[in-house]
Amino acid sequence: MTLRVLAAGDNFVLSSLLERAVLDQVPDAQVSTVDFEWPDVPFGRVAEVDEATGTEDEMIAALRGHDVLVTQMGAVTERVLRECPDLKLVAVSRGGPINVNIPAATEAGVAVCHAPGRNATATAEMTIALMLAVLRRVPETHAHTATGEWRGDYYRYERCGLELEGTPVGLVGFGAIGSRVAKVLAAFGAEVMVYDPYADPTLLGDAEHVAELDELLRRSRVLTLHARVTEETRGLIGARELALLPSGSYLVNAARGTLLDYPATVAALKSGHLAGAAFDTYAVEPIPAGDGLLSAPNVVMTPHIAGASKAVAEKAARIVAAEVGRFARGEELANCSNPEATEVHRVHRR
The missing domain is CATH 3.40.50.720 (NAD(P)-binding Rossmann-like Domain)
Structure with missing residues (x-):
């Protein structure tokens, strides 16, 4: 037949x-x-x-x-x-x-x-791209340079971003995508920390430190989200959690928008507690006109394309x-x- x-x-x-x-x-x-x-x-x-x-x-x-x-x-x-x-x-x-x-x-x-797992590699690569873009202000400086404006003030100490080498980076979620991100970060020389109570122990070799969530937040200069959305993880990172991050930290979310409280994130960006953030996913897609995220400082945004290769x-x-x-x-x-x-x-x- x-x-x-x-x-x-x-x-x-x-x-x-x-x-x-x-x-x-x-x-x-x-x-x-x-x-x-x-x-x-x-x-x-x-x-x-x-x-x-x-x-x-x-x-x-x-x-x-x-x-x-x-x-x-x-x-x-x-x-x-x-x-x-x-x-x-x-x-x-x-x-x-x-x-x-x-x-x-x-x-x-x-x-x-x-x-x-079809898009695990693509999403991991996009996460790293977003991270580097926001840490080194790539889209922002490109926009100035492309219009003929040569901005030497980005060499001022207070405007400079972080290197990944030696920087504590916290991963929330350590599945197929998070574990790939950890390998790349380890190659950069970052200090990789992980929070994932359900992680496969055999994959944790690329993490220098496995931590409870609050400890990870207190130590991370860069936080990147890779958890699945469940009733337990929905809204996992809100105002309380963001406040635990060191002042001047960065946030990346290429996982799912519902993991993160976006109004609280906008407030942390506008107050300067977060030095920058990069997103591929959002609470509402497309982003509504007038959303505070669109006017927040030092934000890199892509339209949910991490898996597009x-x-x-x-x-x-x-x-x-x-x-x-x-x-x-x-x-x-x-x-x-x-x-x-x-x-x-x-x-x-x-």
């Missing part, structure tokens, strides 16, 4: 990347493609799922009659599942299948996979295609969000 696969791509994880990766794994698969317009058209809520693109009608029209869906942000809702009864596997090419109704998929016997898109396609290959061979899926659903169709060609 020929495996019928829909590759629902977008302008980042291209349908052509998904198709090629699937055919590398299952050469005799019948692959159809459809393209959504993200990121040119922002993702949003579609019926009951978040961070999805397209409409239910578009997905149903493209998906009906297929056994497998590989996608980044295509909406997989209860209605889509109900109207596409041939579907047996959804492989989402992102760190979590936010765009899939997992309970409905489980009830329908549809296994749902995702691609953990060609390598991420290619790697994501390979990860989900590998799941399609396992499925086609009747093997156990590697990154399945609802393993209880896998037995229903494991040997679907029997």
